[in-house]
Amino acid sequence: MTAIPAPATHAGGESLDAYLTAWAGGDADRATVAQCVAVLAQAGAAIADAVLLGPLQGSLGAQIGAANADGDQQRALDVIADQKIIAALQQADVAYYASEEEEAILTLKAGGALAVAVDPLDGSSNIDANISVGTIFSIFRASPEGATESFFRPGHEQVAGGYVVYGPHVALVFTLCEGVAHFVLDPADKTFKLIGDGLKIAPTTREYAINASNYRHWIPPIRTFIDDCVAGASGPHGKDFNMRWVASLVAETHRIFVRGGVFLYPADERKGYEHGRLRLLYEANPIALLAEQAGGGATDGFVRILDKQASTLHQRTPLIFGSAEKVTRIATYYTDTNFERTPSPLFGERGLFHV
Numbered sequence: 001m002t003a004i005p006a007p008a009t010h011a012g013g014e015s016l017d018a019y020l021t022a023w024a025g026g027d028a029d030r031a032t033v034a035q036c037v038a039v040l041a042q043a044g045a046a047i048a049d050a051v052l053l054g055p056l057q058g059s060l061g062a063q064i065g066a067a068n069a070d071g072d073q074q075r076a077l078d079v080i081a082d083q084k085i086i087a088a089l090q091q092a093d094v095a096y097y098a099s100e101e102e103e104a105i106l107t108l109k110a111g112g113a114l115a116v117a118v119d120p121l122d123g124s125s126n127i128d129a130n131i132s133v134g135t136i137f138s139i140f141r142a143s144p145e146g147a148t149e150s151f152f153r154p155g156h157e158q159v160a161g162g163y164v165v166y167g168p169h170v171a172l173v174f175t176l177c178e179g180v181a182h183f184v185l186d187p188a189d190k191t192f193k194l195i196g197d198g199l200k201i202a203p204t205t206r207e208y209a210i211n212a213s214n215y216r217h218w219i220p221p222i223r224t225f226i227d228d229c230v231a232g233a234s235g236p237h238g239k240d241f242n243m244r245w246v247a248s249l250v251a252e253t254h255r256i257f258v259r260g261g262v263f264l265y266p267a268d269e270r271k272g273y274e275h276g277r278l279r280l281l282y283e284a285n286p287i288a289l290l291a292e293q294a295g296g297g298a299t300d301g302f303v304r305i306l307d308k309q310a311s312t313l314h315q316r317t318p319l320i321f322g323s324a325e326k327v328t329r330i331a332t333y334y335t336d337t338n339f340e341r342t343p344s345p346l347f348g349e350r351g352l353f354h355v
Ligand SMILES: O=P(O)(O)OC[C@H]1O[C@](O)(COP(=O)(O)O)[C@@H](O)[C@@H]1O
Pocket: 072, 100, 119, 121, 122, 123, 124, 125, 211, 247, 248, 249, 250, 265, 277
């Protein structure tokens, strides 16, 4: 029989509960955050059960009801996931819940310690195609000033962030702002077990992820960066590149953690995409926190994602994250004043696309 090699970072399968208890170390504030991550993981395991049944229980990807708060058509699994997360968060000390699937912030527990923003089901267009989807979460301490003040603050004030990816296996990746941990759901006992701690994103890469069908709509810095990648070894990068696009931010993020890469969802010239597609509070913020905690970077092209402050609940932002060297290099395409191939007035410091 072929022996399966253990991953280099294998940590011996410690349970999530044991890991979180050790991290909290008896401190009440930490224990509150740890409990919140634990209940989100339980919700993730429950959503994984629904994903696993797939069409045996009907079409999880069926469009239902009205568009969600963000204008996207809700699918059955979007709503199921949202409900499971609300039920889970009611078991923790969570004052406020912000969700892609909810018009407004929900108050779950008056006086609760935390404020949690969630994309319950990311990559919804992939549901019926049996392609990886996920859940993304961001945790702030609740502000005594109220619900909006709890979320409308810079992303670097998050106390935790992470995602669950429902793929061939179910993985949970999160940060408590002391590095990034990677767990996998064991189907035998439905508990998450530690695979690796202190995850890092490879500092450089030859792989990028972007929806290239939008090429004609892209703003000049993005078009030029991708042109330079496509030019390969004969272009300014001096090396050949590979491309991926899953159309599921969580799946792209997980791939970048496992084998490096850079992801781009820029602003573009389509109506409604002036600030990109992804949402700051429950997509970009937690992914940026994870990326930075893993030694990578995350920017909107001009500004570090974690320095941005939302002023509306479902606010969008351009998002470029991954390998630190590539994120820094892409930012130079936006700001380099000698950049003669970018005559458009739209993308400059004071232009339409600068948010
Ligand atoms: O269809 P497009 O424009 O390529 O967009 C894909 C992007 O949209 C998203 O699916 C948006 O997330 P939701 O499915 O939660 O709305 C991302 O996961 C993904 O990166």
